[in-house]
Amino acid sequence: MALLEVKNLTKNYGGLIAVNDFELSLEKNELVGLIGPNGAGKTTVFNMLTGVHPPTAGTIELRHDEVYTNSLVGKKPYDIAKLGLARTFQNIRLFENLTVLDNIKIAMHNRMQYTITEGLLRLPRFWKEEARSTEECLNLLDVFDMKDSAYILAKNLPYGQQRKLEIARALATEPSVLLLDEPAAGMNPSETAGLMETIKFIRDKFDMTILLIEHDMHLVMNICERIIVIDYGKIIAKGKPDDIKSNPEVIKAYLGD
Amino acid sequence: MDKKNKKYYLINAIAILVVFLIIQTLMSTGMLNRYISTIIMLICINIIMATSLNLSTGFMGQLVLGHAGFMAIGAYTAGILGIALKTSGMPGFVMLIICLIAGGLLASIAGIIIGIPALRLKGDYLGIMTLGFGEIVRIALTNLTGLTNGAQGLTRIPKIANFTNVYFIMALCVAAIMMLSRSRHGRAIISIKENEIAAESVGVDTTFYKVSGFAISAFIGGIGGGLFAFTIGYIAPLNFGFMKSVDILVIACLGGLGSITGSVIAAIVFTILPEALRQFDAYRMIAYSLALILMMLFRPQGLFGTSEFSTEKTLAFAKRVLSKKGKRDKKAKKGGKS
Numbered sequence: 001m002a003l004l005e006v007k008n009l010t011k012n013y014g015g016l017i018a019v020n021d022f023e024l025s026l027e028k029n030e031l032v033g034l035i036g037p038n039g040a041g042k043t044t045v046f047n048m049l050t051g052v053h054p055p056t057a058g059t060i061e062l063r064h065d066e067v068y069t070n071s072l073v074g075k076k077p078y079d080i081a082k083l084g085l086a087r088t089f090q091n092i093r094l095f096e097n098l099t100v101l102d103n104i105k106i107a108m109h110n111r112m113q114y115t116i117t118e119g120l121l122r123l124p125r126f127w128k129e130e131a132r133s134t135e136e137c138l139n140l141l142d143v144f145d146m147k148d149s150a151y152i153l154a155k156n157l158p159y160g161q162q163r164k165l166e167i168a169r170a171l172a173t174e175p176s177v178l179l180l181d182e183p184a185a186g187m188n189p190s191e192t193a194g195l196m197e198t199i200k201f202i203r204d205k206f207d208m209t210i211l212l213i214e215h216d217m218h219l220v221m222n223i224c225e226r227i228i229v230i231d232y233g234k235i236i237a238k239g240k241p242d243d244i245k246s247n248p249e250v251i252k253a254y255l256g257d
Numbered sequence: 258m259d260k261k262n263k264k265y266y267l268i269n270a271i272a273i274l275v276v277f278l279i280i281q282t283l284m285s286t287g288m289l290n291r292y293i294s295t296i297i298m299l300i301c302i303n304i305i306m307a308t309s310l311n312l313s314t315g316f317m318g319q320l321v322l323g324h325a326g327f328m329a330i331g332a333y334t335a336g337i338l339g340i341a342l343k344t345s346g347m348p349g350f351v352m353l354i355i356c357l358i359a360g361g362l363l364a365s366i367a368g369i370i371i372g373i374p375a376l377r378l379k380g381d382y383l384g385i386m387t388l389g390f391g392e393i394v395r396i397a398l399t400n401l402t403g404l405t406n407g408a409q410g411l412t413r414i415p416k417i418a419n420f421t422n423v424y425f426i427m428a429l430c431v432a433a434i435m436m437l438s439r440s441r442h443g444r445a446i447i448s449i450k451e452n453e454i455a456a457e458s459v460g461v462d463t464t465f466y467k468v469s470g471f472a473i474s475a476f477i478g479g480i481g482g483g484l485f486a487f488t489i490g491y492i493a494p495l496n497f498g499f500m501k502s503v504d505i506l507v508i509a510c511l512g513g514l515g516s517i518t519g520s521v522i523a524a525i526v527f528t529i530l531p532e533a534l535r536q537f538d539a540y541r542m543i544a545y546s547l548a549l550i551l552m553m554l555f556r557p558q559g560l561f562g563t564s565e566f567s568t569e570k571t572l573a574f575a576k577r578v579l580s581k582k583g584k585r586d587k588k589a590k591k592g593g594k595s
Contacts, residue, residue, distance in 0.1 A: 081460035095451035119440030
C-alpha cells in the first residue's frame with residue numbers, strides 16, 4: 001500500500017463543489033506536484049488533508065508502519081501533525097515575534113516528554129531535553145544555512161529565508177509526508193532556483209515524501225516526478241511532466257479554447 | 258549552560274531574599290507604619306493579579322476583561338473557609354495555605370468553564386464574554402446572601418496574611434509563571450498568540466493549552482484574591498467589579514503584555530501612584546488617567562514590551578560599563594603622566 005492514500009475526496013460548500021472525487025496515492029520518497037488554475041481547489045485539498053476543513057466525503061489514509069495505517073478524516077490539525085503530515089502555508093505563517101530558534105523549538109513540542117511539573121521545578125529531564133532539542137534545532141538550521149540567524153526574530157528575516165524557516169519548522173515535527181503550498185510564491189527567479197535546490201536536497205537528505213502546489217511551471221516541471229492537474233475541483237490529467245506539458249486538456253484549462 | 262543558569266537562579270533567589278529582609282527590617286523597626294505596610298502587601302497582591310492576567314492576555318493573547326471575577330471566587334472561597342476554620346485552632350500558616358489552594362482550585366474550575374466557550378471566540382468577542390463572566394460572578398455574590406452575606410460583604414475574616422507569607426507566595430507565583438513561560442508548555446501557550454493556525458499545524462494541541470492557560474491564570478488569580486481577603490479582613494462584591502478587572506488589565510498592559518518583570522514594576526508603580534496622589538484628592542484620577550494616556554502615546558507596547566529584566570544581561574552590562582570606566586581612568590592617568 002502507498003504511504004498516503006486518498007480516495008473519493010470531496011468537499012461541498014452549499015451547492016458549490018470545491019473538490020470532486022479527488023484521489024491521490026503517494027509512494028515513499030516521491031515528489032509530486034499539484035497544479036491547476038486559480039480557484040481550482042488545490043489549497044482546499046491541502047486543507048482537507050491537514051484537517052483544517054473536514055471533507056464532505058472520502059478517505060485519507062496515512063501508513064504508519066508495515067502493519068498500521070491511520071485514517072486522517074475527522075482528526076484535528078494537531079493530531080494529524082503528530083501522525084506525520086506537516087505543511088507550509090501559501091501566505092507565510094511564522095511565529096513572527098519569536099526567534100528563529102524558538103519557531104523550530106515549538107515544532108519540537110511533541111518530541112519532548114517532560115511534564116509541566118518537571119518544567120516548573122527545572123528537574124534534570126527538563127535540562128536534558130531542552131539542551132538536546134536546542135542542539136537538534138541548530139543542526140536543522142545549519143542544514144538550511146541559517147544557523148547564524150538562530151537568535152534573531154522571525155519577522156526580521158528576508159522573505160526567502162522566512163519561506164525556508166517555514167519548511168524547516170515543518171521538518172522539525174519529523175513528518176513522513178511534507179505538503180508545500182506555493183513555496184515559490186513571491187520569489188524572484190534566483191530565489192526560486194535556490195528553493196528548487198532546497199526541495200531536492202530535503203527529499204534526498206531526509207528521505208522525504210513531498211506533495212507541492214505551485215504556479216511556477218518552471219519549478220514544477222523541473223523537480224516533480226509526477227504531476228496532478230485539477231480544474232474546477234476535478235482531476236483533469238495526471239502523469240509525467242512531459243506528458244502534462246502536451247496534454248490538450250491541461251492547455252485548455254490554462255489558456256482556454 | 259546548566260551551571261550558568263543555576264548561578265543566575267541563585268543570584269535571583271538571593272535578590273528576592275535581600276529585598277524581603279530590607280522591607281522586613283524596616284517594618285519591624287517601625288520605620289514603615291501600618292498604612293504603608295498594608296500598601297506593600299497590596300502591591301504584592303497586585304503583582305500576583307497582573308502576572309496571572311499576563312499569562313492569559315499577554316502570553317496566550319486572549320483578551321480577558323473579567324479577571325476580577327477569578328479574584329472574587331478565590332477571595333470568597335478562601336474567606337468563607339477561613340471563617341469556618343477560625344475556631345479549629347490549626348496554625349495560621351497551614352490554614353492560609355489550605356484556604357488559598359481551595360480558592361485557587363475553585364477559580365481554576367471557573368477558568369476551565371470560561372476556557373471552553375472561549376475556544377470558539379476571539380479578540381473583542383472573547384473580551385465581552387469574559388466581561389459578562391466577571392459581572393455574573395459579582396451579581397451572584399451579591400445575591401447569594403446566605404453564603405456571602407450579600408452586598409454588605411463578608412466580615413470578620415481572620416487576618417492571617419502578613420507581609421512574610423504574602424511576599425513569599427507572590428515570589429512563588431511569579432517564579433512559577435516565569436518558569437512556565439520558558440518551558441515547552443509555555444512556548445506552546447505563546448505560539449497560540451503568535452499564530453494559532455501555524456501552532457496547530459506543527460502539532461501543538463491548541464484546545465488543551467488554551468483551556469489550561471485559562472485554568473492556570475485563574476488559579477493564580479484566585480490565590481491573589483484569597484490573599485486580598487486575608488490581608489484586608491473584609492470583602493464585598495463591589496471590590497471585584499468591572500473597574501477592578503480594568504485596573505489589573507491596565508497594570509498588565511502598561512508593564513508590557515508578555516513581560517512578567519514589566520508587570521511587577523507596573524504593579525508597584527500603579528499601586529503607589531494613586532495612593533501618593535491622595536493629597537490632591539480632587540485631581541487624583543485626572544493625574545492617574547493622564548499618566549495612562551501619556552504612557553500609551555509614547556510607549557504603547559508597555560514599559561518592557563515583551564522583554565524581561567534579566568540579571569544575566571544586567572550584570573554583563575554593569576561589567577562592561579565598569580571595565581570601560583576602568584580603561585578610561587587608566588587612559589586618563591597615562592595622559593596625565595605624559
